Amino acid sequence: MIRLLSRRLLELVPTVLVIVVASFALVRLAPGSPFSSEKEIPAEIRQKLEAKYGFDKPLPEQFIRYLGNLLKGDLGLSTKYPQRTVNEIIANGFPVTLTLAAVALLWSLLVGITAGIIGAIRQNTVWDHAAMTAALVGISVPSFVLGPLLVLVVSLRLHLLPPAGWGDWQHVVLPGLTLGTIYAASIARLTRGGMLEVIRSDFIRTARAKGLSERLIVWRHMLRGALLPVVSYLGPAVASMLTGSVVVEKIFNVPGIGPYFVDAAFNRDYFLVMGIVLLYAFFLLFMNLVVDILYGFLDPRIDVS
Amino acid sequence: MKSLQQETVAGTKSDEIDLIAGTSLWHDAWKRLRKNNMALSSGVIMVCLGVACLCGPALLGIMWGYDAHTQNLAYGPQPPSLQHPFGTDFYGRDLLVRVLTGARVSLSVGVLAALVAASIGTIYGAVSSYNGGLVDSFMMRIVDILYALPYMFLVIILVTILGKSLLLLFLALGAVGWLLTARVVRGQVMSLKEQDFILAARSLGTTSRGIIFRHLIPNTLGPVIVTFTLTVPSMILQEAFLSFLGLGVQPPQPSLGSLINDGANQMLVFWWTLVFPGGIMAIMLFALNFLGDGIRDALDPRMKI
Numbered sequence: 001m002i003r004l005l006s007r008r009l010l011e012l013v014p015t016v017l018v019i020v021v022a023s024f025a026l027v028r029l030a031p032g033s034p035f036s037s038e039k040e041i042p043a044e045i046r047q048k049l050e051a052k053y054g055f056d057k058p059l060p061e062q063f064i065r066y067l068g069n070l071l072k073g074d075l076g077l078s079t080k081y082p083q084r085t086v087n088e089i090i091a092n093g094f095p096v097t098l099t100l101a102a103v104a105l106l107w108s109l110l111v112g113i114t115a116g117i118i119g120a121i122r123q124n125t126v127w128d129h130a131a132m133t134a135a136l137v138g139i140s141v142p143s144f145v146l147g148p149l150l151v152l153v154v155s156l157r158l159h160l161l162p163p164a165g166w167g168d169w170q171h172v173v174l175p176g177l178t179l180g181t182i183y184a185a186s187i188a189r190l191t192r193g194g195m196l197e198v199i200r201s202d203f204i205r206t207a208r209a210k211g212l213s214e215r216l217i218v219w220r221h222m223l224r225g226a227l228l229p230v231v232s233y234l235g236p237a238v239a240s241m242l243t244g245s246v247v248v249e250k251i252f253n254v255p256g257i258g259p260y261f262v263d264a265a266f267n268r269d270y271f272l273v274m275g276i277v278l279l280y281a282f283f284l285l286f287m288n289l290v291v292d293i294l295y296g297f298l299d300p301r302i303d304v305s
Numbered sequence: 306m307k308s309l310q311q312e313t314v315a316g317t318k319s320d321e322i323d324l325i326a327g328t329s330l331w332h333d334a335w336k337r338l339r340k341n342n343m344a345l346s347s348g349v350i351m352v353c354l355g356v357a358c359l360c361g362p363a364l365l366g367i368m369w370g371y372d373a374h375t376q377n378l379a380y381g382p383q384p385p386s387l388q389h390p391f392g393t394d395f396y397g398r399d400l401l402v403r404v405l406t407g408a409r410v411s412l413s414v415g416v417l418a419a420l421v422a423a424s425i426g427t428i429y430g431a432v433s434s435y436n437g438g439l440v441d442s443f444m445m446r447i448v449d450i451l452y453a454l455p456y457m458f459l460v461i462i463l464v465t466i467l468g469k470s471l472l473l474l475f476l477a478l479g480a481v482g483w484l485l486t487a488r489v490v491r492g493q494v495m496s497l498k499e500q501d502f503i504l505a506a507r508s509l510g511t512t513s514r515g516i517i518f519r520h521l522i523p524n525t526l527g528p529v530i531v532t533f534t535l536t537v538p539s540m541i542l543q544e545a546f547l548s549f550l551g552l553g554v555q556p557p558q559p560s561l562g563s564l565i566n567d568g569a570n571q572m573l574v575f576w577w578t579l580v581f582p583g584g585i586m587a588i589m590l591f592a593l594n595f596l597g598d599g600i601r602d603a604l605d606p607r608m609k610i
Contacts, residue, residue, distance in 0.1 A: 018450050030466040140591035142542050144549045144562070145583035148569035152576070236452075243457035247549060251569065261458060262550055265465045273462065280455040 008292070012285055020070070023277045024063055027270055053077060053271075066274075075278075076271030080264060086275040093257035094279065096166060100248065100256060101241045103176030108183035108237070113223075113230070115184070116191025120199060120226070121218060131188060138185030143244060147178040147251040164253035175252040179245055183237050187230055194226030201225075228298055235291045239284045334527075337603040344599020347592040354589060358409035365402050385577055404582050407559035408589065414475045414560075415541035421479025422540070423533045426486025427525065431517050433487070434494035445491065448484050456481055460543065464552050474553055478540055486532050493525040527604045534597035538590045545586060561586045 050056045053076075054065060069076060075086035119131040154174060155163035161170050198204060199222060207217045246258030257276060264272040338344055393399055433444035463477040497503065498521065506516050541561075547553035548562025556563065561582050568579030 015446075015450055019454060022450075023454070026462060026466075030462070136591060136594060137587075139594055140538075141583075141587045142545060142590070144546065144565055144569070145579075145586060148565075148579055149583065152579070239455060240457070243455045244546075246457070247546060250550065262461060262552070265458075265461050268465075277455060277458055277462075280458065284452075284455065 005293075008289055012289075015285065016282070019281050020067065020278065021063075023274055023281075024066065027268075027273050027277075028059060028062075030268065049079075053079060066271075070278075075275040078264075078269055078272045080267045080269040080272065086271050089260060089272065090257065090275060090279060093255060093260060096254060097242060097245050097249070097256035097258065099172065100175055100179060100245050100254060101238065103172050104180030104183070104241050104245075105234075105238065107176055107180035108187055109230075111180075111184040112187025113191050113227075115188035116195065116226070117218065117223070119188065119192040120195030120222075123196065123199075128192075132192070135185040135188040138181050138188075141181070143178050143182065144247050144251065146181060147175070147248060150174050150178060151251070164251075166254050171252075171254075175245075175248045175254055178251070179241060179248045183241065186233065186237070190229045190233055191226050194229045195222050198222055198225035224298060228295070231291055231294050231298060235284070235288045238287050239280075242280055242283065334600075334603040338599055341599045341602065343595050344603075347595035347599065350588065350592040351596060354408065354585075354592070355412065358405050358412060361405040362402050362409070365399070365405075384575075400578065400581055403559045403564060404561070404585055407561045407564050407582065408585055410471070410554055410558065410560045411541050411544055411562070411586075412589070414471070414478070414544045414554075415537045418475035418478035418482065418540040418544070419533055419536040421476060422482040422536055423486050423529055424483075425479065426483035426532075427490050427522055427529055428517075429483065430487035430490030431494050431521050431525070434491040435498055435513065435517050435521060437498075441491075448487055451481075451484055457543070457546070460547065461550075461552060464547065471554060471558070474544065474547070475540075478543055482536060482540065482543075486529060486536070489528050489532050490522075490525050493528055494521050497521055497524055531597075531601045531604055534593070534600050538593040538597065541586075541593070542590065561589075 047056070054062055057065075066076065073087075075090070078084050078086055078089060081089065115131040115135060119128045122128050151163045151174065154160050161174055163174075164171075204217060204221060207221050212221075245254075245256055246262060248254070249256040249258040260272065261276045263269070264276065429444065429448075433441045459481050460477055463480065464474065467473040467477055503516060503520060506520050511519070544553055544560065545562030545565065548560045549566045551563075551566070553562055554560035564582035565579065565586065568575075568582055571578055
């Protein structure tokens with residue numbers, strides 16, 4: 001297990017390196033500069049600013065320096081917020097985004113798997129049709145429509161939950177629902193499909209013949225096979241939840257990392273953009289690794305190594 | 306159960322007829338699609354919506370002199386009425402015209418972006434798979450790495466580099482969205498290229514380019530169309546996502562995303578400014594998803610979820 005993990009981690013090194021180079025090139029070769037915004041800066045001050053961030057040196061040299069700092073865990077200084085380092089901004093915002101994504105993930109798994117099971121074991125009944133139509137509606141209502149509608153109904157008309165802000169658990173509910181619903185719908189469809197694949201297979205018939213209770217058959221035998229497609233969907237789902245939270249954070253005024261990214265991309269805040277992209281890329285690679293390993297546990301036929 | 310039996314009986318009957326007439330993949334698919342009521346009605350909805358988007362704004366302009374841009378503050382925000390079925394927005398513009406114009410922008414960006422993505426993905430996947438070996442593993446490694454980059458962030462960076470123009474928007478979306486198609490096509494070509502007709506083509510002296518474009522790609526058309534139809538709604542969603550953040554289509558040009566954004570800002574008082582664009586967006590995505598599912602089931606019954 002440890003050998004497998006260390007080998008997989010080692011394999012990630014070239015991928016990570018390519019991602020660093022590619023994002024550095026993409027961000028730095030873009031026209032414009034962090035100091036070319038609204039007002040004209042005197043040439044003298046500009047030179048000093050560029051020297052402070054090291055922009056006066058040739059690009060390859062800057063890259064080497066960036067890479068060196070990166071290895072030390074230093075993501076550099078923000079140009080938009082001169083008082084703060086990228087590390088600080090991420091340390092403040094990322095836990096918030098992560099909390100939001102975790103709530104959304106939990107919600108989507110809970111609702112999605114339940115609806116999927118109901119759909120499969122009551123196949124072609126009213127229950128099934130209701131669950132699957134609900135799933136398709138869920139896929140079709142984007143977060144930026146669902147979010148404002150939830151605010152309108154739940155917060156402003158019924159006064160049940162706060163419409164925006166961040167602080168206690170009440171603030172997490174609506175953004176979490178908004179972000180998670182679309183994935184709940186996909187998970188419901190995947191679970192149902194997976195269950196239907198195994199529902200008529202021999203090992204289920206064996207389980208029935210052994211006289212296992214229906215509950216045990218569903219939870220222990222069917223679900224395990226059905227969850228494979230769901231698990232492989234989780235990697236990309238978490239990825240798009242993290243990026244999708246940009247919109248949800250804007251709607252609910254949540255102090256996550258999303259708004260910083262959009263701002264940073266516009267202001268050519270080189271180090272902040274790079275920092276966030278790299279953070280997310282690392283996180284995605286990590287998630288995919290976890291999914292691969294989970295896969296081996298769920299389906300013994302798959303050889304992870 | 307009963308309906309299932311009837312279906313199979315009907316199926317064998319028409320199969321017998323087709324045995325005489327000869328049947329093609331497309332013929333079969335069309336037959337299956339025709340039986341799928343939900344997909345068919347979705348198709349009808351999309352055709353109606355498409356016609357309304359194409360002709361609606363011009364028609365409303367001729368009949369009542371409404372257009373999407375002229376502001377008339379005296380008409381202020383008005384609730385829906387016979388004269389303005391969707392109401393008017395903050396600047397006194399008829400909302401129906403603006404929603405139809407916006408839906409037209411969204412639809413065309415979605416279709417064009419999906420076309421760009423499908424073309425890049427198909428050619429990339431076919432070339433990679435046909436060459437095989439080192440070329441294949443290198444090209445697919447690139448796809449893996451791009452998969453690990455946060456997709457939406459990449460689009461945001463591209464949009465800030467390319468500038469906020471409509472033309473470049475779908476290029477940016479397409480340039481990042483071709484990964485799935487590339488993987489699907491690669492898988493198809495892997496098995497196709499070992500078949501005898503490719504050997505025959507090669508022995509007749511057909512060039513690699515000819516084999517890829519004349520023989521391999523046409524045979525992957527089924528799965529490509531399936532991924533294409535499911536890419537269109539996701540591209541529409543992403544365009545709206547960007548416009549909602551203010552990165553996509555720029556005012557005064559309306560798009561569904563920016564209309565929803567405007568509506569969300571004033572929904573407490575002028576609810577119709579959110580509900581109508583949001584509703585049209587949801588209906589559009591719902592119909593496109595259903596149609597996509599139907600086409601997938603029709604073209605490849607095994608892929609059915």
